[in-house]
Amino acid sequence: MVxxxxxxxxxxxxxxxxxxxxVMGVVNVTPDSFSGDGLAPEDLAESAAAREMLVQRxxxxxxxxxxxxxTLIDVGGASTRPHGAPASLExxxxxxxxxxxxxxxTLSPEVLISVDTYRAEVARQALDAGACIINDIWGLRHDPGMATLASERGVPVILMANMRGTQRxxxxxxxxxxxxxSIDLALAAGVPWEQMIIDPGIGFGTTPQENLTLLRRLGELRSLARPILLGTSRKSTIGLVLGGLPPSERIEGTAATVALGIAQGADIVRVHDVHEMARVVRMSDAVVRGTFLPA
Known part of the structure; x- marks a missing residue:
């Protein structure tokens, strides 16, 4: 239901x-992304040529x-893969x-750039550099300064549920x-209600069965009355369900979750395979929202 x-x-x-x-396209500027699309070389810190190559890519x-x-580009510089070594602030x-x-x-002003980080200092400098949305995988729970920053800058913040280390x-x-x-933390810091977007956190401390349950019951998040971002792209649950496929071969499974997510009320889909998923979104919107827009 829309x-x-x-x-x-x-x-x-x-x-x-x-x-x-x-549609939010994922630009991973890491050397170790779980999805296999990290752009950063290992010698980034030591090589000016490597840094320039990263920017060009x-x-x-x-x-x-x-x-x-x-419409949105999400830039992240710290891998969120399970058991991965955390990147330093620098x-x-x-x-x-x-x-x-x-x-x-380079991009049109109509394209919105978000920074995928849980550190307020990274978000602060990213906003100064041209980002206009904060995407926090810890839902303001990791860095107490993040909610204050979002309030001071007047930018939207994506609040993700992160079940890592929690009892369920x-x-x-x-x-x-x-x-x-997380919404309460944002409100207490002065973030306007309309500036919050929620994300169920598929794959962040959740089991494959829990991920499938969250997808099946995604519409229940509508009770929070906030737009929903869904990030299922290339996730390991898709690979598991489809018999152990690697990330690069999970396009069809991702497409299924995108279409079903839209039917359940997703407002933004965060994806790696933008060209294919944009087509899935267009078709899904025509059915679910009744918005048939000829190409």
């Missing part, structure tokens, strides 16, 4: 909810994403800042409780 929510408006930007599903990828149908800044600066200078009773209720707590 539920209309008030638009999210900040600065010269605007996201209208309920009329369409937005990221800009090219983002331009292809926009041409393929992405490493994360070195990866994301030059890329965001280049994207801001029933996954949908647990995710709803986590997200409600």
């Amino acid at each position: 539920v209309s929510l008030p638009p999210t408006i900040w600065g010269e930007h605007r996201l209208d909810w309920g009329q369409r599903t937005y 990221a800009v090219k990828q983002a331009e292809q994403f926009v041409a393929g149908g992405a 490493q994360e800044l070195a990866r994301v800042l030059p890329v965001i600066q280049a994207l801001s200078a 009773r029933e996954i949908v209720s647990d995710v709803l409780r986590f997200l409600a707590g």
Whole structure:
């Protein structure tokens, strides 16, 4: 069921909810992304040539994403793969800042750049470099300064439920409780209600069966009355269900989750294979939202 929510408006930007599903393209400027698409070389810190190559690769990828149908570009410099070594603050800044600066200078102002980070200092510098959305995989729980930053800058913040290290009773209720707590943190810091987007956190401390349950019952997140971002792209649960497929071969499985997610109320889909998923989104929106827009 499609539920209309008030638009999210900040600065010269605007996201209208309920009329369409937005496509967010993932630009991973890491050397060790779980999805196999990390752009950063291992010798980034030591080599100016490597840093320049990273920027060129990221800009090219983002331009292809926009041409393929992405409205948002999500730039992340710290891998979220399970058991991966965390990037230092300096490493994360070195990866994301030059890329965001280049994207801001290159892409149309209509393309929205988000920074995927749980560190307030990275988010602060990324906003200065041209990002306009914060995507926090810890839902404001990791860095106390993140909520304050979002409030001070007046930018939207994506609040993701992260079940890593938590005790669970029933996954949908647990995710709803986590997200409600993140919303409370944002409100307490002065973040306007309309500036919050929620993400159920598929694959972040959840089992394959819990991921499938969250997808099946995604519509229950509508009780929080916030737009929903869904990030299932190339996730390990898809590979498991399809017999052990590697990330590069999970396009069809991703497409299924995108279509089903839209039917359950997803407003943004965060994907790696933008060209293919934008087509899935267009077809799904025509059926679910009744928005048939000839190409």
